[in-house]
Amino acid sequence: MLQEAQTKRSSDIVVVENLVKRFGRFTALNDVNLSVRTGERIVVCGPSGSGKSTLIRCLNRIEKHDSGRIVIDGLELTDRMTDVTCVRREVGMVFQSFNLFPHLSVVENCMLAPMKVRGLSRPDAHERAIGLLRKVRIHDQADKYPGQLSGGQQQRVAIARALCMQPRIMLFDEPTSALDPEMVNEVLETMVELARDGMTMVCVTHEMGFAREVADRVVFMDRGGVVEEADPDTFFRAPRTERARGFLRQIIH
Amino acid sequence: MNSLDFSIVLQAWPYLWSGLLFSLALTAAAFVIGMSLGTCFALVQHFELPVIGRVVRGYIALIRSIPLILVLFWFFFLVPIVLGHLGGSGRPIPIGATWTAFITFGLFEAAYYSEIIRVGLRAVNRGQFEACQALALSTFDTYRCVILPQVLRVASPIILSQTIILFQDTSLVYVLSLTDLLGAASKLAQLNGRLVEMYLVVAVVYLGISSAASQCVASLRKRYAIAGTHR
Numbered sequence: 001m002l003q004e005a006q007t008k009r010s011s012d013i014v015v016v017e018n019l020v021k022r023f024g025r026f027t028a029l030n031d032v033n034l035s036v037r038t039g040e041r042i043v044v045c046g047p048s049g050s051g052k053s054t055l056i057r058c059l060n061r062i063e064k065h066d067s068g069r070i071v072i073d074g075l076e077l078t079d080r081m082t083d084v085t086c087v088r089r090e091v092g093m094v095f096q097s098f099n100l101f102p103h104l105s106v107v108e109n110c111m112l113a114p115m116k117v118r119g120l121s122r123p124d125a126h127e128r129a130i131g132l133l134r135k136v137r138i139h140d141q142a143d144k145y146p147g148q149l150s151g152g153q154q155q156r157v158a159i160a161r162a163l164c165m166q167p168r169i170m171l172f173d174e175p176t177s178a179l180d181p182e183m184v185n186e187v188l189e190t191m192v193e194l195a196r197d198g199m200t201m202v203c204v205t206h207e208m209g210f211a212r213e214v215a216d217r218v219v220f221m222d223r224g225g226v227v228e229e230a231d232p233d234t235f236f237r238a239p240r241t242e243r244a245r246g247f248l249r250q251i252i253h
Numbered sequence: 254m255n256s257l258d259f260s261i262v263l264q265a266w267p268y269l270w271s272g273l274l275f276s277l278a279l280t281a282a283a284f285v286i287g288m289s290l291g292t293c294f295a296l297v298q299h300f301e302l303p304v305i306g307r308v309v310r311g312y313i314a315l316i317r318s319i320p321l322i323l324v325l326f327w328f329f330f331l332v333p334i335v336l337g338h339l340g341g342s343g344r345p346i347p348i349g350a351t352w353t354a355f356i357t358f359g360l361f362e363a364a365y366y367s368e369i370i371r372v373g374l375r376a377v378n379r380g381q382f383e384a385c386q387a388l389a390l391s392t393f394d395t396y397r398c399v400i401l402p403q404v405l406r407v408a409s410p411i412i413l414s415q416t417i418i419l420f421q422d423t424s425l426v427y428v429l430s431l432t433d434l435l436g437a438a439s440k441l442a443q444l445n446g447r448l449v450e451m452y453l454v455v456a457v458v459y460l461g462i463s464s465a466a467s468q469c470v471a472s473l474r475k476r477y478a479i480a481g482t483h484r
Contacts, residue, residue, distance in 0.1 A: 062383050088389035099384035103402050112398060113388035165388060 013038045013169060013200055014059065019068035021054055028054040029065070030224040036169075041201045043211040043232070046221035047247055052204045055221070056171045059202065060091045073168060089117060092162030096174040098154045100146035106157050107133065107142040110164045118165065125164075132160040136190050152183030156190050163194075170194065172203040206251055212236065220244045261447045262454050265438075272437030273458065276423045279354055279433070283423075284416055286359025291366030296396065298367075299374045309367075316364035321357075322425050328357045329429055350429040362419055369411050373404035406474075413470045417463045434458060 014036035021029040029051045036042055044052045057063040058070060061077050061084050070077040072087045101109050110129035114120040120128065133139040136156040138149075146154050155175055162170060172191065176184045188210050195201055195214040205211070211218055211232050218235040220228040220243075228235065228244045239245045262269075294309045316324070332353075333345035340346060348356075377400055385395040405412070424435035432440065435455055442451035 060387055062386055085389050085391075088387060091387075093384075093387035095380060095384065095387075097380050099378075099380035101381065101384070101399050101403075103406060113390060116391070116394045116398065117389045162387070 011037045013073050014202070015069070015071040016055075016059075017069045019055070019058065019065050019070065021051075021058060021063060021065045027224055029058070032068070032221075032224070032226055034219065034226065036200060036202060038168075039198050039200055040216045041195050041199075041214050042203065042217050042219055043215040044202065044204045044219045044221060045206060045208075045211065045247070046227075047250075049223075050221040051224040052221045053173050056093075056173055056202055056204055059169075059171055060088050060093055062093075089165060090168045091171060092165055092167035092169070093171045094155070094158050094162055094173065094175045096177050098146070098151070098158045098178070100154055100158055100161070102146050105143050105145055106138070106149070109146065109157060110161045113161070114164050128164055129160070132163045133157070135163070135193075136160045150183060151179045152186045155179065155183075155187045159187075159190055159194070169200045169202065172201065172205065174204050174206070176205065176207055208236065208248075208251065220247065222247070257450055257453075258447065259450055259454070261445055262450055265441045265445075265451070268441060269434060269437050269454070269458075272432050272434040275426075275431065276420065276433040276435075279358060279423045279426065280416065280420045282355045283358035283362045283419055286355070287362030287366045287419075288412075290359065290363035291368075292370055292401070294363060294367035295370035295374060298371055313364040313367055316361055317368075321361055321422055322428055324361055325353065325357050325425060325428055329353045350426075350431050354426045354429055354431055358419070358423070362415070365415055366412065369408050369415060370404055373408040374400065376407060377403055409470060409474060413466065417466060420463065420466075421459065 012035045014034065016032055016034040019029050019032040019034075020027070032051070032055060034042075034055070044055065046052050054063055058065045058077075059072065061070075065077075073090055075083050075087050077084060077087060100106075101112070104112065107126065107129050110133060111120075111122070111125040114125045114128060115122065130139055130142060133142055136159055138153055138156050138160070141149060141153060141157075146157065149157065159175075175191070176187050179187065184207070188207060191201070191203070191210065192214055201214075203210070203215075215232045218228075218230060218232050219226055220235065220239070220241075222243050228239060228241050230240075235244070236248065239248060294313065297309045298306055300306070329350065333347045336346040336348070337344050381399060381403070382395065385399055390399070423433050426433050427436045427439075438451045438455040442448040
């Protein structure tokens, strides 16, 4: 056990080994292995139903895996809720459908978890929230409600809300897929900035421009498994597998 | 009886007023007990707790299938006997008509409020729960700060109409010889023979209070509506 831990590079903040996840009789993830170093930016892509969303939803245990191991920052995800909570504090997540709290204003959305989970006082939480809303350039809307904002604005609020917990890793689950085309860029720009700041990121996305610009590694998934892993340049220029070539042909046109 | 004489109402007003106050107090108590207990019942079912979930479901099915007036009777006559047996003396321990009314109405309404909240809980988008998980919020904070506030906003019109029904149902306490607004009016009507005036006035009071409550909630809803939602 100890040896095994030592063979892993100590900078691996996410380690996934032989991960299996089933929904009833459907196997969504079949023996997936993945490791992410601190500060690394990973883009996960693949056709729909390939298991990419399921994979990142397993990383903060929104989905429970059936077998295999997931170790986040040294803590293994099991049924022990205390470990799960510890991991969730350090892992921020941005959803396809934003999932902002509609009854709370933008700034309250950002303050809730820092106050309840991190124990920040209201003024401290407010200051942090405004700071991060400024970072995603939406602080002038702080007192509005999510329903009054455009999709792109809502997604930037969702990013700020996750950042308010000062996570060590950010997970993005198709953050631009529910957006009107003209709003995709404002969200991608925010994500690029975040990547420049050195945040460890795992992004499920079809935005290949984003992948080229910031990803250290592209993970291509199909039918519940990782088919190909490469740096973006190699992946886009010379994909090794026929399945990846087929996928790229489809999304580039 | 050929002409209406409302001067009688003026004399009767103090008695009617005390009846009205009792109706309002009973409504308020039943609302508080019913909503708190009903929310707990709804959550127990929502969490699908193994044994207690079934018990609660059975309780709600039972309560909803018998008339309130029967529950009042049972509670008034049976609970003192049960209490007596539990106490060991075997002699009934009376709990009094007022307490019977407050507790019974609370327990009865809990079943109805619980159904409203249970449906409301199901209407909350799954993404809301996932967002709370992702932010590491505890189950308690998830429900208290995120889920229940949304449920109560969505369900408030139905909760209100249930409460108006409750307010009108308080007249059933006549079976316990308690005097609510309608009870007060009908007693006076029997005494002075002015049935039409008395029942007209009572109808107007019920109408006034119920529609004022509707108006009040409508304006509250406007103020606290979740801004910009189209759900």
